[in-house]
Amino acid sequence: MTEGNEIKNIRSEFFNNAELHFIVFDKNLNVIDINDSLLKYYHLDYNTIIGKNVLEIGPDIKEKGLYDKYLEVIRTGKPIVIEDSLSHPKFGNQHNRIKVFKVGDGIGITASNITELKDTISALESFSYKVTHDINSPIASILGITNLALNGPNDINELKMYLELAQESAKQLINTLNQINKTLRIQKGDTHVELINFEQIILDVKKSLTYIPGYNVVRFEENIEIIPDFYFDKLIIISLFQNLIDNAIKYRNEKRNASFIKINVSKEEDSTTKVTVTDNGIGIIKDLQKNIFKLFYRATNQSSGNGIGLYTLRYGIEKLGGHIKFESEENIGTTFTIYLPNKNNFNA
Structure with a gap:
């Protein structure tokens, strides 16, 4: 093998094994090559893509102004970097960083998926603002209440009222800090896998929520299948039931006489465990549903909440290969369905 052929083979291996998505167009913007990473990600066939025009594989290219930019690179030879948003029916919303550069008479394009980076930056911005607000608010309340107690009359009943108000603010602060710690622990990948007893966890979670207003008016219906040798992160499972049961109670339909929460846990054929939590509460307005897993988002003002729970829940479940919808x-109500893989061979 000559040195030239060896270099070509090395370049070919690099081209196809790189994590970046590579695609090469001729001067008419017809596809002349595409790497395996891009084909596998979008489940495309090499032979059906080769020869297609850029407008056939991306009809909105002109609408976004990308088509003219590609032609400009062909004309001038000057490379450009573009950030592009893509909405895909299977892969959801994506943000890609695209570099376009001259290759022969045409252009080469590399694309890296920066969705997670963009989401992280957005989450950190929200995190910084919201944490400051949610910590300062109860602290300010406690300071205001204690100031009234110190400078007001010495009536014992009035002092007791001030202490109770300060206690509620302190509980709010502790809850916010606990949720933040859970979020940070999960995001760091600090996972602790252990044997899961769904029945006991659900019982313990329900006991911990008995103080919530409305708990006693909600009817629970449970169908918990005993699943032996199922391993997962226990904190995530506890968080799952705490958040979904807590939300179902808080966002119950108070105009309805019989509020219920139905909990089902069952084993699927592929050893995945399926959990469903259904309520007949106020539901979520359709236009707001796309936002409920965003950090600090609350879909309703009916009840207080810090907007961390569902974000943390989805992040943790997906971190371990699960799925929530x-x-x-x-x-009418809401049903959450969660698919949890068995992590009995997981090395945490």
């Missing part, structure tokens, strides 16, 4: 209809 939901269906909701306003004034």
Whole structure:
């Protein structure tokens, strides 16, 4: 093998094994090559893509102004970097950083998925603002209440009222800090896998929530299959039931006489455990449903909340290869469905 052929083979291996997505167009913007990473990610066939025009594989290219930019690179030879948003029916919303550069008479394009980076930056911005607000607010309340108690009359009943108000603010602060710690622990990948007893966890979670207003008016219906040798992160499982049961109670439909929460846990054929939590509460307005897993987002003002729970829940479940989805209809109710893989061979 000559040195030239060896270099070509090395370049070919690099081209196809790189994590970046590579695609090469001729001067008419027809595809002349594409790497394996891009093909595998979008489940495309090499032979069906080769020869297609850029407008056939991306009809909105002109609308976004990318088509003219590609032609400009062909004309001038000057490379450009573009950040582009893509909405895909299977892969959801994506943000890509695209570099376009001259290759022969045409252009080469590399694309890196920066969705996670963009989401992280957005989450950190929200995190910084919201944490400051949610910590300062109860602290300010405690300081205001204690100031009234120190400078007001010495009536014992009035002092007791001030102490109770300060205690509630302190509980709010502790809850916010606990949720933040859970979020940080999960995001760091600090995972602790252990044997899961769903029945006991659900019982313990329900006991911990008995103080919530409305708990006693909600009817629980449970169908918990005993699943032996199922391993997962226990904190995530506890968080799962705490958040979903807590939300179902807080966002119950108070105009309805019989509020219920249905909990089902069952084993799927592929050893995945399926959890569903259904309520007949106020539901989530359709236009707001796309936001409920965002950090610090609250879909309703009916009840207080810090907006960390569902974000943390989805992040933790997906971190361990699981999946969470939901269906909701306003004034009818909401169903969350969670698929949890068995991590009995997981090395935490």
